[in-house]
Structure formats: C-alpha cells, structure tokens
Amino acid sequence: MSSGKTITDVARLAGVSKSTVSRVLNNNLQYIRPETIEQVRHAIKELNYQPSSVARSLVSKRTLAVGLLISDVGNPYYSEVIRGVEDIALVKDYNIFLCNTSYDHARGLKFIQSLANKQVDGILLMSSSISNEWITELERFHTPVVALDWYPSQPVDGEVGLITVDFETGIRQAVDHLFKLGHRRFAHISGPLHLETSRIRQQIFLSALGGYGISAESVLTLEANLRLDGGRGVLERMALSPVQPTAIFAANDLTAIGFIWAAQQCGLRVPEDISVIGLDDIQLAEEILPPLTTVSMPRNEIGKIAMEMLLEIIENKSPINGVKHNAHIVTSLIIRKSTGVAPVDPGRWDLRRSQIAVN
Amino acid sequence: MSSGKTITDVARLAGVSKSTVSRVLNNNLQYIRPETIEQVRHAIKELNYQPSSVARSLVSKRTLAVGLLISDVGNPYYSEVIRGVEDIALVKDYNIFLCNTSYDHARGLKFIQSLANKQVDGILLMSSSISNEWITELERFHTPVVALDWYPSQPVDGEVGLITVDFETGIRQAVDHLFKLGHRRFAHISGPLHLETSRIRQQIFLSALGGYGISAESVLTLEANLRLDGGRGVLERMALSPVQPTAIFAANDLTAIGFIWAAQQCGLRVPEDISVIGLDDIQLAEEILPPLTTVSMPRNEIGKIAMEMLLEIIENKSPINGVKHNAHIVTSLIIRKSTGVAPVDPGRWDLRRSQIAVN
DNA sequence: CTGAAAGCGCTAACAT
DNA sequence: ATGTTAGCGCTTTCAG
Helix, strand or coil: CCCCCCCCHHHHHHHHHHHHHHHCCCCCCCCCCHHHHHHHHHHHHHHHCCHHHHHHHHHCCCCCEEEEEECCCCCCHHHHHHHHHHHHHHHCCCCCEEEEEEEEEEEHHHHHHHHHHHCCCCCEEEECCCCCCHHHHHHHHHCCCCEEEECCCCCCCCEEEEEEEEEEHHHHHHHHHHHCCCCCCCCEEEEECCHHHHHHHHHHHHHHHHHHCHHHHHEEEEEECCCCCHHHHHHHHHHHCCCCCCCCEEECCCHHHHHHHHHHCCCCCCCCCEEEEEEEECCCHHHCCCCEEEECCCHHHHHHHHHHHHHHHHHHHCCCCCEEEEEEEEEEEECCCCCCCCCCCCCCCCCCCCCCCCC | CCCCCHHHHHHHHHHCCHHHHHHCCCCCCCCCCHHHHHHHHHEEEEHHCCCHHHHHHHHHHHCEEEEEECCCCCHHHHHHHHHHHHHHHHHHHEEEEEECCCCHHHHHHHHHHHHHHHHCCEECCCCCCCCCCHHHHHHHCCEEEEEEEECCCCCCCCCEEEEEEEHHHHHHHHHHHHHHHCCCCCEEEEEECCCHHHHHHHHHHHHHHHHCCCCHHHEEECCCCCEEEHHHHHHHHHCCCCCCCCCCEECHHHHHHHHHHHHHHHCCCCCCCCCCEECCCCCCHCCCCCCCEEEEECCCHHHHHHHHHHHHHHCCCCCCCCCEEEEEEEEECCCCCCCCCCCCCCCCCCCCCCCCCCC
C-alpha cells in the first residue's frame, strides 16, 4: 500500500508531535511557527510521506469515493456521461467506482452492497432500469443517491436526488419536423417495454402524433432491444405490415442506426424512401451516412449535473433534510440528413437483397 | 456512510465481546460454541450490522479496490476490456476505480497519485500510452501494477506484471490473406506514430510485406488518429497519391471503418475496388456493411488475464519477489467481407461525391 | 471456548 | 504555539 511511513515517523524526524504534523498536513497553520512548519515539511519530503487516506476516512467518515452504476460501458450512450461525472469528480478529488449492471438487477444489487460496504460517500444510479430494492438497500445505509430518469413509486427522502429528462420537448420537435416534411404514416421502434423510459418515450411520441390527428392505432409500433441488432431485426417485421410507414422514430440512436443499415442493405434509401429519427445523439449518429437526425440528450452535462448534485447532497447531508434535489434536463431535435420530405407515392417497399451478403 | 452500528453494538446485544463478534464475522468458528455463534448472528441481523471496510482496511492493509487507467471510455475497444476486468473483480469482491487519462499524461499522473493515496491494492495500466513517470511514482508506493502492451525501457521489479500482445501473428495472417487475393499495392493507415504500439503495428505490416518482396518504400503509409474521423480524413490524401493501393491495413477498426465510409461515400466499392483490414475486432466491426475483416484482439480475455495477474501479484507480494509476471496474447485474423480479390485493372480512383452530402 | 488489551494511522478536543 | 489524550471500528495476540 502506502510508502510505509506514518505520521509518527514524520513527527519523530521533525522533532514535533503528531498533532503538529497533522496540523500542517491539513493546513491548519494559523498558530504554528513558520520554522516548525518548515521542519515538518522537510521531514515529509525526506521520508516521502503520504498520509493514509484509510486512516483519515476512519475518523472523517468520508472516503472521497462514489459509485457509478450504469447498464453497460459498451453502450456509447454512457461514455460521455462517465466523462462528465469524472470531470467533476477529478477537481473535487473524488474517485469513481464503475459498475456495469449488465441490465441485471441482481448484479446491480451486489454492486450496491459492495459499494455501501466500502462506504462510498454516494452513488450515482444511471442504469437504464433502477430497482426499488437498490434504493431500499441504500436508504438503510443512508447513502446519498442521485438517480437518472427514475420515477419513484413511493416518495423518497432528502438523500435521494432525481434527474429527470424532458423527452417531451425533443420528441414533439421531432414529430413537428416530420409532419412539416409531409409524413403521415409513422412507426415507432421502442425499447423493451418493461423499461419505464421505453414506455414514456413511446407514449410521448404517440400523444404528439395524436395532436396532429393521428390515432395511436394507426401507428405501427414494434419492440426492440435498444441495440444495433434490434433495430436491424425490426425491418422484416415492418415490411410485412399491411401499410408501411414513411417515417420512423426509434427509441434510441443505436436502434435507428441498425434499422437504417438494414434498410439500406435492402435497397431502401434514407431519407428518400423513409425518414428515420433517433434519440440520444451518440457520437456515431453524426458519423454514419446519412448523418442521423436525432433527439439529443446532453449526456456530458447530465454526468456533470448528477455528480454536482451528489456532492451537494453529501455535503449538506445532515443540515438540509427533506429538501428535494431535482434537475430537469431538456432534450431537443438535431436535424441532420436522415429525414427528408415524404415520398409522393410511397407504395409498398420493394425489398431486394443487397449484393453484399450479411456476415 | 454505514448503517451506524458498530461491532461494539453487536457485541453488547449478543452479550459477548468484540473479539467473539469479530471471529464469527471472519468465520473463525473453530473454537466458538454453536449457540454463541447463533446469538451473534442474530444480533447482526437484528441491528442490520455491516462491518466497516474502512476500519478493516486500516488493519488488514487491503482495500479490495484496484485502479484501471484507460485512455478513453468512449473508445469501444476498451469496453470489453473493462467487462473482463470487472467480471474477475466481482467474484473476488474487488471494486474498480475507473480513470480516463484522455490521452493526457498529466491527467494520468493525477489519477495515479490519487489512487496510490487511496491505497488501492493494485493498478491496471491500459491506456494507449504509459508514462515512465507513472511507474516511478507507483514503485515509490510499492503498488502492484499490470501494464498492457508496454515495453519498459529499464527493467522493472517483481511488482510489475506485463501483458504483451503478439500482433505479429494476426498481422502476418492479414498480409497472407491479402496476398492470396492477388493484392500487390498496399497502404497502411497508422495511429499516431509517437505511440509505440502504432510504430510496432506499422513495422510488422511492412516487414510481413517485405517477406513477399514488397519494399517498404512502395507502400503508402499515412498517419491518422485511431478514430473514425481520422480514417475518413485519410481518403483524400490517398486519392492524390500517384499510385493507389488496392488493399489497406488500418491500425485499428475505427480507422478502417471511417475509411470505408468515406470511400463508399465517394463511390468506391469495398471490397470490389479496395480491400480493407482493421485491427481490434470491436463490436461495430461485424455490424457495418460490409462486415470488417480484422485482426482480432481477445479484449475480454485481456481484461480477465490482467485482473487475474494483478490479484496474483497482490497476493504473493512479499513471498515471491523478482519473479516475472508475464502473459502473451495472440491475435488472429477474422475474415469477413471487407476484403476480396484484387481488381483486375485497378486504374486510378474515380472519386465522385455521393449524392448524400456530409453534415 | 471467550475476553481484555493493544494497536492500525490519523484527527480533534483539551491542556499547557 | 505545541503536546497529550482519547478515540474512529476493527483485528489480533495473549490470557484465562
């Protein structure tokens, strides 16, 4: 572990008491003679001394560590969030325990327990699904929590901060955009409907469409898995539908991109034959062809805000109690090239296998 | 932090001493009366007691935490490595401090120091560039280290494990493959040449080509940044070259994919006009069209092996000293659809802008 | 079989 | 301006 030297070694070498060393360590220099300070500092250098943060934590009750639960680092959606969190953490001297739940509640619970056990100062819950059981567990330990996009079924106490995402604004913009382009036949590729956020996105999309007189029944909705292959897999099902959409809203960018690739491979042109809108604005979205029109979440900002809120809760823990910590993140439409005017005579799709075989 | 209850509370409730509680906590049950064990266990449940791992660490000198330094979580290359590390860590009750160096040595050093200061049991160095300064710092603290793909300039002590990647095998297979397909004019898109691994990959590629009588001078080599936009940016420079390649080996998959997209956009067909091989085998590689032929690194396995090696070093720290910890990872070619027979009469490229404008 | 006591490395009153 | 003392919560001899 540490370099082996303790505060006692420093005290001895400097010819002072541990308290004095501790004082200079913590910059309580107000009543110490300058030359004493120098002696201590010199001894510290000499011995290459580093205070043990474990011992410090034992008395301070602070570990300067937080846990970050996400579903899967492999999902590009999370990388910018992580960076946002890390950037704030770094300046505040905090470190981050990264935990991939792998969309598995049990695995998540294991992490929660090991983090609580390690006495992290707080936990950021950013996985796509957040279990009530986790929260219960964390409340037992009075561990401060900030949760992203989670809608508690029962009220939670002051130690839980909530970050909610206003999908409504962005999704409505998407619908407006499509409508202006002349689209009237829509489809939605949702995420797994057992996830609350999947249901919310779908519902907002349908209700926005309702505002234009499009009934929910008339829009084709298909469920996918929020990954590339999910979006890809949906095309065939959609081709079989009696009436085919000219515009598609996907629950996230990966789904949208997977769908676009499948469509292109089958000879459908985007956006000439079909317009596609995603959600997230992952980096890949602007790098594919055509660049994806998408509802953007400011992910880096989400990370930053979440970490700041968590620190806030940690610092004001006992004082403010019952105060609600909340932040609302607004989404907005980024118009790129995957959306265009609706085809005049859509007709049925003429899917031909591309000459490029699938692997 | 913790639920507030201490071992003393448990001892009192159970009507035993702290030592006894400690014994059942650590499963030293050999000399304890079964009914005593039960009393203690009952008290633990009753109080919802969790031992403080901070206090434990203070005496055990173990924190059950390790640091993982990578360049950038946003790089899909790392996500599987992280998962590999995490999977091993989870079963051993370790947690992982994730640190993004952002390709910045100074930032890396800050992390190293804060990790050493937090007394992590070990550190995994997996960033694309590893600074000697970091190692020096870590040796000061006797922190066990496992470094990926790093070639120390001076010998290091027994607390540093090395994981080396045999790029040779995979890259030679790639060259063989291209040669068999009839290619004779090659190009290489390297990573930044100040990175040792970039130079190594380039050199292996050139020397393998040399084995077929192709001189290094005759192969067009261009430097890029290992990201999508880097690969994309290279196309124009390549188009200006007097003699154009029919086969390209890129330093990593992102570069290869960026290049392919740029090529397709300009009307070049892959693999009919040009064959492209990447390196890494990131998930995206098999999901694009055409699926990418690539030299695969078993990234998940690398993560697992690295973490296992680190634990090994941690556990045998004092006993074995001077023993070298080493692992060698072999790469191999995954043939997909981005490589094909060389065009009969290559001619010069006829780059036309695709109808789809770039954003 | 169980308890008492000392100590891990540090901080924080309380003295002086 | 600095030293003394008493813990923080746990483990670990050493006694009994």
